[in-house]
Amino acid sequence: MRISQLDALAARGGRIALWGWGREGRAAYAALRAARGAGAAMSAPSSGERPASTAALPLTVFCAPAEADEVRGLGDSALSVETEASAERLARFAVVIKSPGISPYRPEAVAAAAQGTRFIGGTALWFAQRAAPGGIAVGTVCVTGTKGKSTTTALLAHLLRSAGLPTALAGNIGLPLLELHDAQADAWAIELSSYQTGDVAASGVRPDVAVVTNIFPEHLDWHGSEQRYVEDKLALVTRARPRIAVLNAADPRLAALTLPGSEVRWFGRADGWHLRGDVLYRGDVTVLDTAGLPLPGRHNRGNLCAVLTAIEALGIDAAPLAAAATGFVPLPHRLQALGTRDGVTWVNDSISTTPHATLAALEVFAGHRVALLIGGHDRGLDWQAFADAMQTRAPHAIVTMGGNGPRIHALLAPVARACDFALAEAGDLAAAVAQARATLGGDGVLLLSPGAPSFGAYRDYTARGRHFAELGGFDPDAITAIPGLGIG
Template sequence: MPSEYAGRRITGAGLGVSGVPAARAPRGLGAHVTVVNGSDGERQRAEAAELEALGVTVHLGDGDTLPEGTELVVTTPGWKPTSPLFQAAARAGVQVIGDVEVAWRLRAEQGRTPAPWLAVTGTNGKTTTVRMLAAILEAAGLRTVAVGNIGVSLFDVVLGDVEYDVLAVELSSYQLHWAPSLRAHSATVLNLAPDHLDWHGSMEAYAADKGRIYEGNEVACVYNVADPATEDLVRAADVAEGCRAIGFTLGAPGPSQLGVVDGILVDRAFVPNRQRQAQELAEVADLVSDAPHNIANALAAAALARAFGVPATAVRDGLRAFRPEPHRMEPVATVDRVHFVDDSKATNTHAAQASLAAYRPVVWIAGGLAKGATFDELVSASAERLRGVVLIGADRTLIREALERHAPHVPVVDLDRTDTGAMSAAVQAAVGLAEPGDTVLLAPACASMDMFTNYNKRGEAFADAVHALVAGRAEHE
């Protein structure tokens, strides 16, 4: 049966990790694909050459003009809904969808039963939860893979030769905005905090896009008991008949919840008698970290796995086997009894607050691009933990002003630098503030693009600076 994309004139908005597969897939199915991209650098030219070899037309340096004859626009996640290209599409009556939406539609075209999606979103913890979920599913003997916003293309999985039993899918608010027909087996919104408001326009719009993950859920909508906004999104969703609301909590669980009792992860949702029974899943000691947000992520992953029918033993075995990705509360080194931890992935205030809550006392390295965030709540909640603060990046003044209001006693080193070499200076400044037993924590609460390509590069710069410190100490011993 021919694909719905065969012969259609499709315009792809953007290149990069998402854009190249999003153009390649419909082209391989017989579509006429043109990609537009505003920037015209060395990387973009290399990606354009790759696509042009497949018969895709690429226009670099012009991301605003809608190619004549366009019947459908497929966008990469980062393009704002207000982009001139999309305004032109609206005037022409052309639908705009995202790469996730294309992959969702294609899954039904492959002549086999599509693998169900267990979907994860939230302001923080998405990647960790999805990888925990995949580890649990694998421990149950299921063919699975962690895909989506995690960096593994959904197209490679949907169009590949492997027939998976189930997919663990990470989805960003950007991707959900452009995926109107997505219907997951079960899904979770881990938490909600202000983030990407410059893209969405308001907290209400951001939350609404996150909430799209619950639309049409078949078995379970998993929410965070400690974050009532996530339960509100469940209540607002139009789900399949019989779909259940399942909560997770760091306290003792009630019926239809997963929680923690005496250091044990417990299920009172997927048991024969929710009023009287509880199933032990794992111990907190089985987790790689007992930080509160890590336990919450494990409970959410366990809830999704249990919704898919995974036995309790697989939850335990999967959580024991799981190891986190780099730059997520990653210990780097200990120097003169001062611990250095890289949480460069803490790109917003909610993530930074969770990170700061795991250590005491802390010398905090922070700053970057604020993305419209404010820092009063973060600083107020964390002030008593702070030994000192080192600020870098374009929007560091916002953090400094919050510190002046809520933690005036905390010494602050304000490095008026946005060059990549500033990280080495920041580590040196942090050493000057730290005392034995302290943790120097890179948890920027900001995006990285003012100084680094991405948060990975920022974390690597931090680790390099710490390792240079270690080497310097060794030379003087």
């Protein structure tokens, strides 16, 4: 659905609403107003500017009570505010533009949809505006996956820019697409979460290239089940039908896919971009020793294979660009070395929200004396495979914390007794850090790789990572900026 179609719908009496007033919601509001001509100078509401005109598309915003005054303060007479998004209220609207964090599987959304309300996201609106002949959004590379999608997307933008191609870096990585609704670029590196992949399919516009790094269970509370999580994640390639799908040959779920209507290119396979030890190959041709790249862990260097495959899918010779990865600036909260304090190296991997991600982090520091902090919001993920791995791959110490901390601690207790590693539990991050430091005694790596979301204790993984930095005496502002967002 295009923004112009929303205007036509409103002209026929159809009501339009926004659900959610986070950054995505504010971006959708600003894009709708700008498209209507109600002040092209109207930037996102957070800028403090007021609308240039009130002759605008009538809108209702469903937001939290604490946000209502901010919305009303915009001075937009065509904007109404509601603080209760019940099924009955949502069903009054023909279209609801929903923020990604709000699940369409919530009972009130399901009930409203059954009565005819259409739920779409800002990603769908952006793609609908980008259709070219053949229904393809030319130059778009969408990246998803349970882990590695942010690094892959940022690295893709970095290498394309190194080739002199004006490239946008946007999406789930920290810049909503609708904040760039009228921007132009030759290439678009777009990160999509499992909350957004279905929006691409719903837009009716095909991505030029779609990359899937891997699939592991996550976000089960949003999706409702592991099966639906996998289906929603894979919607980017199964339902959105990209021109070319770039898939990880080492992932069993991806390796089993058949995608009629899309060309499939594999990475991590001997006939394409892959690693042999630390050495990067294109088929049988040696390209680069990756050991010195600023990509900690073999899984991150595998992301380089995904990026180079995607670049080739755009019709660009990728081999000469591989060396430009040496200039990549790693993203914050992803195996981020903050520094050393009193003999202890602090590593912030707050982005880790699955047990699999924590295992990957431990692999990076194999051979080091590590105290690991795990636990957080309980999404119901199974930690048994992690516990099994600790029989042979346990660090020096593990400290559990957060909502699922007691459950993980109980699972690990018999393993710790049998395999002789230190196991402790703490109520929060500060207490966990104190216990971990005590076990290290001034020698080793203090690794925050929680394997669980931050909800409840923190607003998001960024806030958790910032607090971890503060506990170590590091400047949280200096470690959180994401380089390269926007067009460059």
